[in-house]
Amino acid sequence: MTGSCNVLISSAGRRVALMDLFRAALVDLELEGRVLATDMSPLSAAFHHADESFIVPRCTTDEFIPAMLELCERERVGLVVPTIDTELPALAAARDRFAQQGVAVAISGPETIAIGADKRLTHQWLVENGFPTVVQAEVADVVADPATWRFPAVVKPVRGSASIGVHRVRSAAELEGADGDVVVQGMAPGDEHTVDLFVDRNGAITTVVPRRRLEVRGGEVSKAVTVHHAELEALVTEIGATLPGARGALNVQVFVDGDDLAVIEINPRFGGGFPLSWEAGAMFPTWLVAEVTGRRCEVLPWREGVVMLRYDGALFVGAGDAGL
Secondary structure, eight states, X not given: OOOBOEEEETTOTTOHHHHHHHHHHHHHTTOBOOEEEEESOSOOHHHHHSSEEEEOOOTTSTTHXXXXXXXXXXXXXXXXXXXXXXXXXXXXXXXXXXXHXXXXXXOOOHHHHHHHHOHHHHHHHHHHTTOOBOOEEEHHHHHHOGGGOOSSEEEEESSOOTTTTOEEESSGGGGTTOOSSEEEEEOOOSEXXXXXXEEOTTSOEEEEEEEEEEEEETTEEEEEEEOOOHHHHHHHHHHHHXXXXXXXXXXXXXXXXXXXXXXXXXXXXXXXXXXXXXXXXXXXXXXHHHHHHTOOOOOOXXXXXXXXXXXXXXXOOOTTTTTO
């Protein structure tokens, strides 16, 4: 092997499968390298699956970025891969600071991160750019004029992920006294699709892969199948091209009901079900590492009809290693 690249999976959590894909990417590109992990707690499966792991401050604190910069310099990290929504704003804002140390962060620009993080901004951006989406309103507006709404509707936290805090309401009366910063969305008919897209360092969209959700557990897809859908792929390609500073791996949630499409979320990061797209031939980790190391690799067509059936696994460590 010639050349090397150490990859750091940030906020590694349960991302064991993603970690293995980056290991496979290093092998594919004939590179030496370690796959490292950071987390704020050692009670993380991927933390113990990594070649080496490090505890860092919570990603919402001022100490997070300095700790990550110091770690990347010390461990000769070439690529940082964020995995959770809450760390994206800090890493996007500090992307140039990492680049000055020769470290690439696989992340979009701050404006795209802000659009994906806030349901109000997401809806506003979709509407302003003419993309199809569901109706959305503030709780107070729905309660004041319930006749204009079709129930059931969906209540979502303005900032949230993994369907935490998302629930259905059957009437405006159920919205009265709603807690927290939430919005109300109309129910989108049809089948939900997660569409993975890759934007290279030049801003070109190389691959778009729709995954039709067959089953969801705990807010994350557990069963899905890759499907070709020309209109859906064209829509997500246009979204990726329009998002300001989109880079690397993103995914867009879209409901498909015959010829009607409705975008409900934009996630500027790897989705939990991404390993399905990899298995179908969308080699995002390989392409990211290739960009960092100056390698060239061919982008081949991905396969339709690949089914993912996720299952539970476990790692076993001593209590001391788990911080107990």
